Amino acid sequence: MEILVALVLLVFVAWFVTGPLRSARGQGGEGEDPHLADLEARKEAKYREIRDAELDREQGKLSEADWRAADAELRREAIEILRQIDEAGG
């Protein structure tokens, strides 16, 4: 009985695993645009950096001048990422 169950499992596994190979979908496939997803992740990370820098200023670790310089650079980088997102169609 256990051998029978194992054989049935093996057949099911083989059918499940080879499913994509039997589908009509070819290269590329559907789903998230990986480039866009990567840009979105970079955008979130950049926003976290901007927030961190603000927190550092509010906690007195950065002077106003140093914070403005860092914030400006981070925002430039964030804008660049947003521009790339726009170009990618996001």
Place this chain on the structure above:
Amino acid sequence: MPTLGAACLVCAFLCAIYASGAALAGRNGDRRWVDSARRSVFAMAALLTVSVVSLEVAFLRDDFSVALVADHSSTTTPTGYKLTAMWSSQAGSLLLWAWVLSLAASGVLLATRGRLRELVPWATAVLGGIAAFFTGLMLFGVISPGADSFPFERLSPAPVEGVGLTPLLRHPAMAIHPPMLYSGYALFSIPFAFAIGALVTRRLDASWIRATRRFALIAWVFLSIGILLGSAWSYSELGWGGYWGWDPVENASLMPWLVGTAFLHSVMVQEKRGMLRTWNVSLIVGVYALCLLGTFLVRSGVLESIHAFGVSKVGGPLLALIAVVVIGSAALIVSRLDDLRGSRRIESLVSREAVFLVNNLLLIGLCAVIFWGTFFPLISEALTGTERSVGPPFFNRVVTPLAILLVLFTGIGPLLAWRRVSAGRLWRLVGPPAGVALGVTAVLAVTTDAASEPAALLLFCFAAFALAAIAGEFIRGAGAQRALGGGSWTRSLATVFARNRRRYGGYIVHAGIGILFIAVAASSSFQTSSDVRLRPGQSATVGDYEVTYREPTASIDSAEQKLTFGAVLEVARDDELVTTLAPARNYYSSAATEGVRGFFEGEATSEVGRRSRAGGDIWAAMRPDLRPLDSQIDAADQRVERRADQIVRRAEQVAGTTPPPEMRAAVVSQLEGAKVKRLGSAYIDDPPPVDFRVNVNPLVIWIWLGGAISVAGGLIAIWPAPAARRRRVADVHAARLARDLGRA
């Protein structure tokens, strides 16, 4: 069920190989092969789950036809320990490794579905390869039974009773410790595999880190819990009074934890600043190699250890895998050095990234000295032909200075900003915690004998600095939030905490580590320990305490086949009773030696008598001198044999046939039970002298509490911020940036 489990293990091995091959087939963009490879990993996880369940069912059913069950369980083993007995064996722990790996691999492939399309095929191939190794190692035991690695090896005929679980492992901490450690090891496979994918595809930005950061943190949490549980078990069960003995197997889990800690800090620098890319790929390769090395040390028996599971044949293949991982990864890293080299440099030494680099060096340094001390016996034997070991004095001497510096930097790091701290701000940040540290040090030096141990006092000073610095971070954060949004201090603290879980979760980890180090320094430098031999009514002085052996105790647990000799100890200070302790020694019936004697020639475990308070523990373990009972034990066994013979002869006369062997065994068992009871009474009536070890361990409970705080901090750092809040924050910044774009 065992046959089904074995069949699923074979199928899982095939799935692992297929996953690796299919992923490689899809590396140039054919999504169908990549999707098929992912499904194969899912299938492997499902199949290994069936294997694990079928083995557990065999344990629960006392199916002694399965060798694993017969060797590590019995009908008298409590149900909870039956479920955990699987990983007390080599084969079972390999199955656990493979199972956790398959679940983690499934998780990360689900999380990265449709993303990182260049990286994922290579990562899948690596994960499939590792899974194929571990499942293959188990199946290797089929063709080489001496390897002791096949979980479903059968016995024919099946024994009527199992050997039972090693008494030392019948402890809650030891039940959970192995799966925690192996989960940590297996989960570090995830960032390792993605790092290899990043190296192969030259996608060496932070994308592989972002995809696997949580898995690395979860691995670190599991490893931390495993190490803490192992220490707690050692303190409670081994009867020597310590929680860390620099045992090779202990070191084997600490080394990947140290390098893993370095990795978790270092990847933050790459995420924020794009730096330390070579460091990070090297660190994760180091972590993973050390995880495999840890498994090798435990499983190969190459080094003597209280944890040693004996010499086994899996050591060779594990060593080969380590070599492939190290050499292959090193070759990849060297070939990608130009791509790894970043353009950014550390702008200021007074910056968080500079401190993290120092942190890396300290943690790697700690790992290196521990590695040297652990493997010195092998190295000396290889070079000189003589195996020479190093013990705790070596480790304590070399580790202490590095640990002290590490504690200091757990306080400095949180104080600094990324890139740089503005000129003139540093003293305002460092001054208050430095003042607290100096104040605490002065108070300790004046009011306690802390100054008699300069290293400990220095650590207390730096730990006070770290804790004050972290407290200051929380206060400053809440103050800043209150200035922005109003509200009470409590609400402001909750708000800034919730919005910055990674940061403040990390601070809590640091606080826990600081507390843990304080407790380690106090309990090891200021411990009072005495070994005394007492008879009932006698007393001894241990530090400030008077310890009196009041009376002996004895008990029998038929279900666990256990005889316990104990003692009641009264602990007094200044003639006032402080506490009563009840240490005991458990003796388990042995399969190797028959009779009542078998209880005393098998395994014995200590039950520690302990009173835990915030200020410290009073701890006692005992070992009765059983030599006065020797003659009684021998006489008991002889009487049992004679009486059993009489009973069997009478039965033969009555029945007219020779009774079956099982009948004599049952008679002997009953007679032995009665003799053991009488032995217990004899121990009470005429107790032999007992050797006690009594320790006064200051602050030791804070080791476990500090560790628990660190783990809690890690879990907070793992917990994702609510998506809605992330979107709101993103929208705010997007709106502001859009306005800036409009003005630019």
